[in-house]
Amino acid sequence: MTYANFLQILLGLPITIALTGVAFLVGAILGFPLMLARQSKIRVVRILTLALITLIRAIPPIVWLFIVFFGVGVAAVQMSPFVSAAIVFGIIATVNMAEIYRGGMISIHEGQWEAARALNLGHRHTFTDIIIPQMFRVSLPSAATYAIGLLKDSSIASTIGVIDLAYRGSMVSQMTFKGLEVFAVVGVLYILISLPIAWLSRMADYRLQTRVAR
Template sequence: MIREFGFPELLFVLEGARWTILLSALAFVCGGALGLAVALARTARSRELRWGATVYIQIFQGTPLLIQLFFVFFGLPLLGLQLNVWLAVTIGLALHASGYLGEIWRGGIQAVPAGQVEAARALGLGYRSVMIDVVLPQALRISLPATVGFLVNLVKGTALAALLGLTEATRAGQLMSNITFEPLRVYSAVGLVYFAICLPLTLWSARLERRLLRRG
């Protein structure tokens, strides 16, 4: 039975948007933790660590996100790791995020004046103290606008989870389009949902960038 796209159908799309937000948050937090490790490896003294981190970043920046999600969802079961779609998509997005955030934060770390690092070492601080107390607070502040900008792209990237059957905003829109046969209205609503999620983040990123420029 064909239905019109009305308030109940819109509520279904909004319910999917809730999972979009949750998926984005999980992928960002997990990817951020791994991305920080990648950034530290990228700026380490060990050539092996730097090389390994560089290869890691190139893999995730040089391949499409969809292929990465397919690899996790279809490839890991071949290795004996059975994952449900939620876990597979979260892992795929987190790995993708770690490659980009690692490079963003690497730039922030290297933007901290070398003189501050040398002064901290002259005071007898070890590597851990230098990074935690001196470098990382400044590096994360410097790279915050780019980090928020990447989060916007990550939110939009969750739409690819629809191809694996996860019912987030895009998949909810697909289902409603199949029921109502009103794809223009349905996907206009889905687009507005993504716009409502991403616009505050975009404005925040621009505001942070202007504030950093004034301080600079």
């Protein structure tokens, strides 16, 4: 494979990073209120939220891509492939992050709530100063693992025309007839993107543990 071919593949790198970053950011933000709804004391809200999460997670991402891009994008609101993919992966990330947050929330011992009540802390201060920091620390490794998985899953966006690493790799492979060589390079690039995510996760977890230990 020539240097020019490598540069052609590399042009898809910013799109892959952008798609993964946007989707994960949407999920990290919207996943929190969805988790609160999932934990609501109102039974109807809990049931509806659980049904929504189950529905979104039950359907493969590629099917959602086709529904949004070829269905909604054609019949209702015209959207570019990138916007369609960002919406789909953002929604999927939201429900997955909600479950990750919920896992972090239920892992906190009941004694934390009891200690806060004994200190006469209000519900808001208990939640924001004690519960949420611990929840995020517990959720961080799972969130980082999901971010890496999301990075890999984003490659299927190439099926609707998002010009990411997978799309560029397929294009160069068809031009050069060197599929193994080309997709080996694409695979290495995905690994190289994943490594900083894992490293940042470990650093953030270390900092949070150090802060808690003080």
